[in-house]
Amino acid sequence: MRPNPVLLTVALTAALQAQSPFQPATPPPSPVPVLASYPDTPAGKLLREIKEHSGVVARVEYLADMIGPRLTGSEPLRRAQAWAMAEAKALGAVNVHEEAYDFGLAWTRGTDSARLLTQNGLRFRVDQLAWSPATKGPVQGELLLVDARNLEELQAFKGRLKGRILLRSNPDDKRPPLGRRGGGDMAAFQAEQTAMTQFLIDEGALATLSMSGRKNGLSFTTAGPGRDPKKPALPAAYVPQEPYRMLLRQVARQEPVRLELSLGGAFSAKPVQAHNVVAEIKGTDKANEVVIVGGHLDSWDLGTGATDNATGSAVCLEVLRALQATGLQPRRTLRIILWSGEEQGLLGSRAYVEAHKAELDAIQAVLVHDMGTGMVKGFELQGRENCRGLMAQAIAPLNDLGVRELPLRTMNGTDHAAYDRAGVPAFAAIQESVDYFEGTHHSQMDFPDHVRPDQLIQGAQAMAVTAWELLNMEGRLPHGIVARTPAPPAPAAAKP
Numbered sequence: 001m002r003p004n005p006v007l008l009t010v011a012l013t014a015a016l017q018a019q020s021p022f023q024p025a026t027p028p029p030s031p032v033p034v035l036a037s038y039p040d041t042p043a044g045k046l047l048r049e050i051k052e053h054s055g056v057v058a059r060v061e062y063l064a065d066m067i068g069p070r071l072t073g074s075e076p077l078r079r080a081q082a083w084a085m086a087e088a089k090a091l092g093a094v095n096v097h098e099e100a101y102d103f104g105l106a107w108t109r110g111t112d113s114a115r116l117l118t119q120n121g122l123r124f125r126v127d128q129l130a131w132s133p134a135t136k137g138p139v140q141g142e143l144l145l146v147d148a149r150n151l152e153e154l155q156a157f158k159g160r161l162k163g164r165i166l167l168r169s170n171p172d173d174k175r176p177p178l179g180r181r182g183g184g185d186m187a188a189f190q191a192e193q194t195a196m197t198q199f200l201i202d203e204g205a206l207a208t209l210s211m212s213g214r215k216n217g218l219s220f221t222t223a224g225p226g227r228d229p230k231k232p233a234l235p236a237a238y239v240p241q242e243p244y245r246m247l248l249r250q251v252a253r254q255e256p257v258r259l260e261l262s263l264g265g266a267f268s269a270k271p272v273q274a275h276n277v278v279a280e281i282k283g284t285d286k287a288n289e290v291v292i293v294g295g296h297l298d299s300w301d302l303g304t305g306a307t308d309n310a311t312g313s314a315v316c317l318e319v320l321r322a323l324q325a326t327g328l329q330p331r332r333t334l335r336i337i338l339w340s341g342e343e344q345g346l347l348g349s350r351a352y353v354e355a356h357k358a359e360l361d362a363i364q365a366v367l368v369h370d371m372g373t374g375m376v377k378g379f380e381l382q383g384r385e386n387c388r389g390l391m392a393q394a395i396a397p398l399n400d401l402g403v404r405e406l407p408l409r410t411m412n413g414t415d416h417a418a419y420d421r422a423g424v425p426a427f428a429a430i431q432e433s434v435d436y437f438e439g440t441h442h443s444q445m446d447f448p449d450h451v452r453p454d455q456l457i458q459g460a461q462a463m464a465v466t467a468w469e470l471l472n473m474e475g476r477l478p479h480g481i482v483a484r485t486p487a488p489p490a491p492a493a494a495k496p
């Protein structure tokens with residue numbers, strides 16, 4: 001019997017695709033529906049105004065190109081905040097101000113480099129984990145794969161770590177996964193992580209390298225443990241997949257692989273304050289009640305933070321612009337908030353909730369835009385079934401624009417979560433993913449080139465009209481803390 005050559009080719013192709021870490025490019029986003037006409041209603045006026053005169057893409061470009069990356073605690077973020085306040089005032093907002101909170105040490109990226117001293121001598125991209133300590137100038141060390149997942153596994157490396165640069169990711173790990181981190185106990189998990197880092201320091205390791213979870217040369221960054229100066233920390237960096245896998249293959253040959261590594265980030269001398277920007281359009285007969293529309297103005301610093309989250313920040317300003325241009329007066333007060341510290345753990349929104357505990361009852365709802373450029377398809381209800389009726393009413397004028405989804409699902413990865421946990425109806429927009437989690441999110445590719453104007457303009461329309469309906473409806477969204485079983489730790493990619 002001869003194998004069928006066609007079937008064999010199909011099977012081979014499938015097997016090769018299954019082995020390749022490089023998935024095909026993401027499918028194109030759903031097209032934005034085109035409205036045949038605009039109703040003669042406030043919602044219709046807002047839709048038309050934003051479609052015909054949107055300033056949202058221009059503001060993303062300004063933030064990204066002229067101000068650039070906006071790490072919390074940095075001078076560029078302070079410039080972005082000054083700019084946003086000036087824009088809000090020019091767009092007719094009142095009560096424009098900043099609210100400060102204690103942030104901790106600021107951190108500035110330096111020059112990062114890596115060069116093999118053996119094998120092929122390649123120089124390749126490394127990006128220091130933000131808030132990790134710098135190397136003491138260029139350091140040279142032999143690479144060692146240390147794919148220990150807990151303290152017990154790590155202790156097996158005792159005596160072999162001195163002067164080594166550690167490869168801490170093993171994408172080819174075939175071991176069955178460990179149980180939930182710390183048995184689901186976050187404090188236990190963090191204590192073990194701290195003990196592991198202390199062990200590496202005590203054993204004399206020089207630095208750690210991890211593989212970027214992104215494909216096709218994309219790097220990644222997030223916050224290292226050094227945000228807390230009391231915790232031990234080692235110099236740490238991400239390496240894109242291709243060079244990282246090369247290092248693994250070189251190490252697998254059982255010959256010494258020596259690397260020169262330089263990571264140049266620096267901490268501020270003293271703790272700094274961080275700030276949230278607030279701007280309002282006052283309501284009329286229900287002015288004491290508030291609808292908050294927000295996004296975070298801070299960003300990571302490998303790209304220019306165009307889709308994370310200049311897009312959401314620009315959408316907030318566009319909501320102000322559309323109200324001013326149409327002359328519409330809301331019954332409740334519209335409050336725009338541009339948070340900071342989102343990327344270090346929703347610090348700005350948490351600080352706001354803490355500082356305004358006594359006023360949370362006056363908030364009708366919080367709406368957040370933080371998933372990049374993609375069009376808005378609805379809002380996560382966070383388990384608030386009792387909000388479904390009024391939320392459905394709020395998005396009804398947007399149904400033909402593709403805004404229809406109100407799943408009960410809970411999303412915790414952005415600033416609405418701080419309000420949600422305090423009992424306030426607070427919802428993140430569900431957005432078309434475009435190439436957010438596969439591409440721009442926290443990577444060096446986060447530039448305005450990846451902004452899709454039609455998708456983002458629809459997002460601004462969706463946020464403006466949903467806010468408008470919530471500002472003006474007779475009913476109030478019910479408050480209350482939603483009882484939830486603790487969520488399993490989110491995969492890294494699920495956090496905007």
Ligand SMILES: [Zn+2]
Binds near residue numbers: 296308342370414496
């Ligand atoms: Zn974000």
